Amino acid sequence: MNDFELTTDNGKTLKLIKLKPAFYLRNATTVAKALLGKIFVRKINGEIFAARITETEAYDGRTDPAAHSFIGKTKRNATMFESGGLLYVYFIYGMYYCANVVTGAAGEGSAALLRSMEPLKGIEQMAFNRFKKREVSRTEIKSLLNGPGKLCQALNLTKKENGLNLNGEEIFICREKRPRKFEIVETSRIGINRGTELDWRFYIKDSGFISKP
């Protein structure tokens, strides 16, 4: 079942194809850019969440002082050192989680941080996870997934999902059979103190679902 149809909350049908394992076995920057426009799917308790990835950041374990993995393998960052295609989720600032896609070869320590998405399916449940209510305004829909901490809260990504394989059935990423065209903006990464000279933050131009335009 790598080829299937998904109906969004606004009634549109998307033809989706699950990404192959090889997709993740490339450079962090390559994968981070390639993830833009892809559809993140999470199945939980019989319900499906789906969202279009609109903003990512690359972290390279071998050369990048901003990467968690730069200091070497520890208990916290161990997932980053696995082979590409896993989900790396970590806890930060005492109250938020951030989710990454592990990239490259085993031992490399590279990943792409998922920073923002456009909600497509399961919006009521996402709203409940974020705001404890199911009714959301147009403005609130935009702020459902536009930040790394927010999207983890809305999609219920926690410690439990750390290390999960994206080639499985619970959480995975798809491409559309007929992908939309878009331009990619490359800027410096947000919220870090080192490696700020690298333009390794990527987002879809004019998306409207971005943490900081």
Next chain:
DNA sequence: ATCAAGATTACCT
């Protein structure tokens, strides 16, 4: 044992 920092967010002026 203690401690500072952190890939953030919400709410304030």
Next chain:
DNA sequence: GGTAATCTTGATA
């Protein structure tokens, strides 16, 4: 634009 909230981790003693 500023800052409080909140706690795990990794480093140092």
